[in-house]
Amino acid sequence: MTMNVLVAYATKNGSTASIARMIAEALDEQGLRAEARPAAEVADAGAYDAVILGSALYANRWLREARQFARHHQSELDARPVWLFSSGPLDASAGERDIPPVPGAARAATLLDAREHVTFGGRLEEGARGFIARMIVKQGRGGDFRDMERIRAWARGIAKEISEGAGPAPPT
Ligand SMILES: Cc1cc2nc3c(=O)[nH]c(=O)nc-3n(C[C@H](O)[C@H](O)[C@H](O)COP(=O)(O)O)c2cc1C
Numbered sequence: 001m002t003m004n005v006l007v008a009y010a011t012k013n014g015s016t017a018s019i020a021r022m023i024a025e026a027l028d029e030q031g032l033r034a035e036a037r038p039a040a041e042v043a044d045a046g047a048y049d050a051v052i053l054g055s056a057l058y059a060n061r062w063l064r065e066a067r068q069f070a071r072h073h074q075s076e077l078d079a080r081p082v083w084l085f086s087s088g089p090l091d092a093s094a095g096e097r098d099i100p101p102v103p104g105a106a107r108a109a110t111l112l113d114a115r116e117h118v119t120f121g122g123r124l125e126e127g128a129r130g131f132i133a134r135m136i137v138k139q140g141r142g143g144d145f146r147d148m149e150r151i152r153a154w155a156r157g158i159a160k161e162i163s164e165g166a167g168p169a170p171p172t
Contacts, residue, residue: 003032003162006048008039010055010063013133015123016087019146020054023085023155030159039069046076050083050162053108056122057088062104070108077112083158084109084117087146090136094121095147115161118154121145 005027009020020036027034035048045051051073055066086105093099099119101109109117124133124142136142 003049004047005032005034005050005052005162006042006045007034007036007052007054008042008045008066008069009036009053010039010066010069012056012058012063012130013124013128015144015146016054016056018123019085019087019120019151020052022148022151023052023054023158026152026155027159030156030163032159032162038065040065042069042073044076045069045073046080048080050081050158051077051112052083052085052158053112054085054087055105057086057102057119060102062086062102062108067104067108070111074111081162082112082114084112084114085154086117086119088119088122090122090124090141090143090145092121092145094119094145095150120151121147 007020007024009016011017024034024036053066053069055062084105086101101117105117123144123146124136126137128134128137
């Protein structure tokens with residue numbers, strides 16, 4: 001049976017969406033059926049066998065759509081394996097050390113009993129929305145710090161866990 005996986009994301013400038021799509025592609029390559037969708041557009045998370053939820057980081061916070069997703073879908077996901085990711089740092093730090101979840105991500109991890117949380121490097125480039133974002137880019141502090149290989153490797157690890165039956169233990 002093909003397992004259906006949702007990769008739900010919250011983004012302002014699109015790079016978290018692109019990470020979600022990379023994850024979904026990597027899962028597809030491993031024989032799962034994965035779909036990347038904006039977190040706010042998901043009506044029934046319980047329709048999937050497993051869920052990955054990610055958010056961009058802004059001012060050390062998860063975006064509202066991702067926090068709401070965790071609250072709204074908590075009961076549907078009660079019996080589903082869940083993984084979380086954050087995307088943010090505009091430097092190499094995410095690949096060099098384990099960056100702990102910001103408070104909203106930590107709450108989501110507790111609510112959804114997530115198996116893991118990981119932080120990936122982010123991207124901020126010309127055309128980003130918001131005054132501060134444009135200032136960061138203008139000052140040369142933006143750039144693309146997404147590590148495709150690390151993202152794909154993480155997804156492959158999840159695919160393996162799902163395929164090996166990461167689901168909840170059957171009722172006794
Ligand atoms: C105003 C602003 C605040 C940010 N705050 C953080 C932060 O607290 N932590 C972090 O790691 N990255 C921070 N970033 C970087 C973004 O998380 C990064 O650009 C991310 O890839 C944006 O994702 P998106 O394109 O999906 O919106 C910030 C960027 C901006 C413009």
